[in-house]
Amino acid sequence: MRSFCWLINDRVVVSRSCAYEDVNTSPNSCLNAQTPSYIKTEFCETCLTDGCNGAAQYGPAALMILVSALLAKLLAW
Numbered sequence: 001m002r003s004f005c006w007l008i009n010d011r012v013v014v015s016r017s018c019a020y021e022d023v024n025t026s027p028n029s030c031l032n033a034q035t036p037s038y039i040k041t042e043f044c045e046t047c048l049t050d051g052c053n054g055a056a057q058y059g060p061a062a063l064m065i066l067v068s069a070l071l072a073k074l075l076a077w
Contacts, residue, residue, distance in 0.1 A: 002030065005043035012042070021046040 002019035005012065022029075030044035 001047040003043070003045050003047070004030070004041065006035075007040040007042055009038055019046060021048070 002017055002021075004015045006015070007013075030046065031041055033041065033044075035041060
């Protein structure tokens with residue numbers, strides 16, 4: 001898994017994709033990737049372990065917020 005955080009035309013864009021890392025390059029070599037002048041790479045990382053996508057950690061919190069909002073709506077009736 002490779003994660004990028006780019007600044008594109010003053011907007012933050014996060015991208016996650018599958019990728020292979022070349023063992024002969026430095027760990028942060030993706031920071032030196034050629035991009036158009038309007039794209040600035042703020043962060044990049046190649047994950048080498050399973051389950052390293054941080055997006056899954058927000059699932060329980062999002063569910064709790066949804067349940068709380070629905071409960072508040074029901075109690076407001």
